[in-house]
Amino acid sequence: MNVSKSYGKLNVIEHLNFDVAEGEMVSIIGPSGSGKTTVLRTLMTLETINDGVIYVEGKPLTHMAKGGVLVPADERYLRRMRTSIGMCFQSFNLFPHMTALQNCMEGPVQVLGLSKKEARERSEELLHMVGMIDKRGQHPSRLSGGQQQRVAIARALAMRPKVMLFDEVTSALDPEVIGEVTNVIRKLVTEHNLTMLMVTHQMGFARDISDRVCFFYGGKIEEQGTPHELFGSPQRERTKQFLSAVKEAV
């Protein structure tokens, strides 16, 4: 609510009010520097916000109650709250010294305190779901970009988050493997009741999969609506310009 984020004098997000319903799939689109990724990073608490409060399931995420008032959350509080949020990054960020299976087991064992056996079962199930079970013993350096991103999705899901954040997860991939990753996300949307926010440049994918699409410009939501509304009949001039520029590029 009313969230602002700036780097020095540069305002990246300005007084943003943004609600996402449980189980909703929201795609965020917009030009570079519009604050799309920053929104996800503040939600994952990788960036601190300068103003406002972010809530998850009605509980403050970035702040904690102390003496009846909300104060910026400390590291311990943030760690507890982060467990309900999972994030996948553009550059995968798999741990290179661990195999695909170990990457998925790390969080459940180290953070959730699961036994290795439980974590292994959970991770294998997820690797199976993303079609990576055969590669469970491989290190990331032996996997293609699409394979790494699928493992990264499994790793985030192994924490059983309630909210999943996807930050341009297909941007670093070769065109022929983008489908591997989008199919996994599609599967998540249809088979799991996860709340998801996805920053993407894949307009077709956002159109197919989203309940709502938000167009960001200058750190604000310029326009939002169902994919049909936003892609079919955009109302704002900037949205029209952006969508036509994207169409031309394709």
Next chain:
Amino acid sequence: MPIWEFLQKYSSVLMHGTWVTCLQFVLAVLVAVSVALVMGIGKLSANPLIRGTCVVYIELFRGTSLLVQLYWIFFVLPLFGITLPNFTAGFISVGLNYGAYGAELVRGAIQAVPRGQWEAATALSMSPFARMRRIVLPQAIAIMLPPWGNLLIELLKGTALVSLISVTDLMFQAKQINASTYLSAQAFGTALIIYYLFARVLITPSMRWAEHAVARRLGRS
């Protein structure tokens, strides 16, 4: 005196000196690695007091002579009530000195681990300690191993200074032989070869093996 005759006569003394050098080296490495890890990680701390302490330590031990530090620890500390045997003062001085250089290697390697790795670990709700221990350090070790190999060879050569506080290491024995026989070429020539072989046969292959082992862990070999 021919070299084989020299070796026959003084091999046991030189072997003893080599053994003491070996002990000094191993113990100094343990001190250096521990100090380097603590100071290198501490230098990245958000706490200004911890960071400041580490900076002062590194600057002090890197910016002054090892020989002066050795004399301080052995001759000056007793004036403040801390008396260390020469053997202990030797490896502690060498370890503290090279640990300061090592701290910078640790800091640099940690900072070279991509930011995305920290972020991925944070996104998994890992504690700062777990992030460092489980994610960042294993990768930083791979980055810092080659320069550590170099530093360990430097450290080995640095142990020769402990002979100046009468630790009976290889250099001390070579000097003793030289003083009593004037066989300078044989005494210092043998010491030179032993130091070289120590570095070439033990340290370099060990570090290569460690680099391969870490590369294997990263799936790179």
